[in-house]
Amino acid sequence: MPYQPPFTLSAKVIHLVSSISEALGEINQEHLQSSPQLRKQNRIKTIAGTLAIEGNTLSLEQVTAIVDGKSVLGEPKEIAEVHGAIAAYEKLTEWDASSEADFLAAHGLLMREILSDAGKFRNKSVGIHKGKQVVHIAPPAGRVPHLVADLFDWAKTSDQHPLIISSVVHYELEFIHPFMDGNGRIGRLWQTLLLGQWKPIFFLLPLESVIKDRQQAYYDALEKADDVTDSLPFIEFILDAIDSVLQENRQNIAADSDQVSDQVKILLATLTEDYLSVPEMMELLSLTHRTSFRKNYLNPTLALGLIEMRYPESPRSPKQKYRKTTLPR
Known part of the structure; x- marks a missing residue:
């Protein structure tokens, strides 16, 4: 009989799926893809979160x-x-969410500088502690490869909504605890991969950052799902987080579009990835009034994150130069 993860659905889940679907229809994905500010900001939020x-x-x-x-x-x-997370998220769009080989490769990148057995399933028993109390005992190490294979097969063939499938996979990976370390990171990464393979816009959204802002609720949802042997509490939590990140980015995209003035567009059209000083930029734009340049051109562009400083730790440095914001690849 095919494997079936234990979960039920609720009216709240149905409502959240509807809200997320509506938000996806309203977000301007092309603007999010083309905005250096939002793309870089979201990638960094994802990694830091x-x-x-x-x-x-x-x-x-x-x-x-x-x-x-x-x-x-x-x-x-x-x-x-950080290096491991950068490497893993850079490769994210190239992986297949149903591939065990890709799953192991992703963990190998995430933990390559930290674990000697990065990219390999654990060979020992593990438990999750809360202080001195054991709150979760993971399945025996010998069962891990089979559990992961069954889970991925279910995800690939299930007729459930992709939002629900990705949430169940995230929870089940935390329950299985397939590695000695990095299980939380790989679980969040794999849900993003499943979501991104359904709707590519999810590759551009910082879901992990929202989870960080609700960290205790995240742990509580995992623990409650363990207690009731049903991932519903976690599904509700994670769908609410997805809904929040979509609503937040819908507002950011609108604000970003509204705030790009003609002066900002002119400055951006002039700049390259080479650093330039204020006098050099003013010369290119045939401007002579430094205060006006800073007020109307430089400061608004900085505020939107569309340009970056060469010496961000010393904003007022007389040697300060600026260039177009570089995107994480």
């Missing part, structure tokens, strides 16, 4: 610097976690 859930203390600014290829001061393990 998924790592912060696991206790990584690097700030959003530090993660931004690492994404930009700059050196930062911090714990080597935490910096390595």
